[in-house]
Amino acid sequence: MNASNKSQRAWLVLEVGAIALAVSLSMSAQVQTQTTTTTGQPTTEVKVDRATVVLVDGNDLVVKTENGRLVHFANVPESARATVDGQQLGIHDLKPGMTLERTITTTTTPQTITTVLRVTGTVWHVDPPNSVILTLEDGTNQSFKIPQGQKFNIDGQMVDAWGLQKGMKVSATKIVEAPETVVERQRQISGTMPPPAPPADVPILVLIVPVEFASADAAPAETAPAQLPKTGSQLPLLGILGAITLLSGLGLRALRLRAARARA
Secondary structure, eight states: OHHHHHHHHHHHHHHHHHHHHHHHHHHHHHSEEEEEEEEOOOEEEEEEEEEEEEEEETTEEEEEETTSOEEEEOSOOTTOOEEETTEEEOGGGOOTTOEEEEEEEEEEEEEEEEEEEEEEEEEEEEETTTEEEEEOTTSOEEEEEOOTTOOEEETTEEEOGGGOOTTOEEEEEEEEEEEEEEEEEEEEEEEEOOOOOOOOOOOOOOOOOOOOOOOTTSOOOOOOOOOOOTTOOSHHHHHHHHHHHHHHHHHHHHHHHHHHHHHO
C-alpha cells in the first residue's frame, strides 16, 4: 500500500513538473516581446593632456604636467604604446625629457530602449488593481501583475483592472521606455623627442679689429702735443736756463761800470 502511494506521488510530481514546463513554454509562446533601440545625436569631447617624462624605472613612469605637478604611473603595461616621431615606443623606450601628449576622445550617445509586451487571453480570475489570471490560447492559465495605469482592450473599448470580469477576452499591451547612455572613450598617446644637447664648451679666439669710418665733412682731429718719453731727462733744459741767467748778470754789471766811468 505504501509502495503504491509512493508511486502515485512520484507520478504526481512528474506531472506537476511537466505542467510547469508547459506553462513556461506557453508563456514564451503567448507573451510577445518586441524591443527597439532609438539612437540620438552623439556628442564628442576632446581633452588633451601634456607632460614631460621625468623618470622611467622599470614599468613605473613619472611625468611632470604643464602646471608643474608630478604624476606617477605604476605598472605601465608592456602593451602601452606612444607614437613618437612616427615610431611606436613602449614604456622601456621612453627617455627623460620626452614630451608626451595624451588625447582622450569621449563620445556620448543617448539611446532609448523601447520594450513592447503583448498578451491575449480570457479572464479567469482578477484581483484588481494588482493582478489578473488569464487563460491563454493554449488553454493554460497564467498570472500577470497589472502595472499602474494599465489599460485592457475589450471589444474595442479600453478599460482598467476594475472593469475586468471573468470570461472576458482581453488583449493588453505594455510599453516600457528606458533611457540609456552609451559612453565610448578612445585614448591616443603621442610624443616628441627631447631637444638635442648643446655642444661642449670649446674656447674660440675671436680677433676684433675696430674700424673707424670718418666722414668727408668731419673736422680733422687735433694733433696731441708731443711728450717726452718716460726715459728722457730735464737736466739739459736746466743747464740752458742757468747759462742765460749768468750771462744776463754779467751784462748788467758791465753796463753799471761803464756808467760810473762816464760820470768820473
